[in-house]
Amino acid sequence: AQSVAQPEDQVNVAEGNPLTVKCTYSVSGNPYLFWYVQYPNRGLQFLLKYITGDNLVKGSYGFEAEFNKSQTSFHLKKPSALVSDSALYFCAVRDGGDYKLSFGAGTTVTVRA
Amino acid sequence: NAGVTQTPKFRVLKTGQSMTLLCAQDMNHEYMYWYRQDPGMGLRLIHYSVGEGTTAKGEVPDGYNVSRLKKQNFLLGLESAAPSQTSVYFCASSYSSFDEQFFGPGTRLTVL
Numbered sequence: 001a002q003s004v005a006q007p008e009d010q011v012n013v014a015e016g017n018p019l020t021v022k023c024t025y026s027v028s029g030n031p032y033l034f035w036y037v038q039y040p041n042r043g044l045q046f047l048l049k050y051i052t053g054d055n056l057v058k059g060s061y062g063f064e065a066e067f068n069k070s071q072t073s074f075h076l077k078k079p080s081a082l083v084s085d086s087a088l089y090f091c092a093v094r095d096g097g098d099y100k101l102s103f104g105a106g107t108t109v110t111v112r113a
Numbered sequence: 114n115a116g117v118t119q120t121p122k123f124r125v126l127k128t129g130q131s132m133t134l135l136c137a138q139d140m141n142h143e144y145m146y147w148y149r150q151d152p153g154m155g156l157r158l159i160h161y162s163v164g165e166g167t168t169a170k171g172e173v174p175d176g177y178n179v180s181r182l183k184k185q186n187f188l189l190g191l192e193s194a195a196p197s198q199t200s201v202y203f204c205a206s207s208y209s210s211f212d213e214q215f216f217g218p219g220t221r222l223t224v225l
Contacts, residue, residue, distance in 0.1 A: 004155075009153075032211065034213060036216075041219075042218060042219075043117070043203055043205075043216035043217050043218050043219055044156075044203070044205075044214075044216040045216070046213040046214070046215070049213055051211060090155060090156070094210065098210075099144070099161065099163060099169075099210045100158055100161065100171060100172075101146075101158070101214065102158075102172075103148075103155035103156040103157075104155050105153055105154060105155045106153075106155050
């Protein structure tokens with residue numbers, strides 16, 4: 001069975017400060033990890049993914065994420081947050097042998113001006 | 114390209130009524146998915162399809178049926194709606210199971 005945990009319901013940061021959204025996962029095989037963002041009343045948009053290779057993955061809008069196998073984590077980061085980054089962020093995992101993605105409950109990010 | 118589109122955007126049903134949600138994609142993707150989103154629960158997979166003519170159950174399939182008669186379309190049916198099916202429904206598609214999923218704008222369904 002595969003699962004994802006996003007331990008923080010909300011993250012609040014000031015504009016210009018670093019932003020981190022945490023994600024831990026559990027799979028029986030090799031993990032395929034994804035981050036998505038959802039703006040109000042919109043569908044999810046893909047940010048980045050880790051399949052294999054370099055543990056540091058760069059994605060859209062200046063976001064990056066670091067895959068840490070020993071800690072089973074895939075935290076999303078942005079060096080300097082913008083007010084426009086305020087949204088709901090989802091981490092998702094797929095076990096290597098499965099077709100399905102499992103999503104975390106989501107983390108609401110608020111960036112204040 | 115329109116990407117992934119969903120019809121309708123909003124719907125209100127009475128308990129026991131039936132309806133069909135339509136998802137269409139123009140990216141020639143093999144994989145299509147139906148999710149429901151409820152507050153604090155993330156997205157939960159209802160059914161999915163790995164190709165035309167195939168469907169499979171996801172995490173929460175009870176009360177729903179699906180069909181994939183054409184590659185570009187994936188239909189989600191509710192035969193007898195219940196208040197517990199009040200949710201926002203998202204369709205998604207992907208080229209393969211390794212690739213990112215592209216999501217539609219969602220359908221907000223209320224069952225009274």
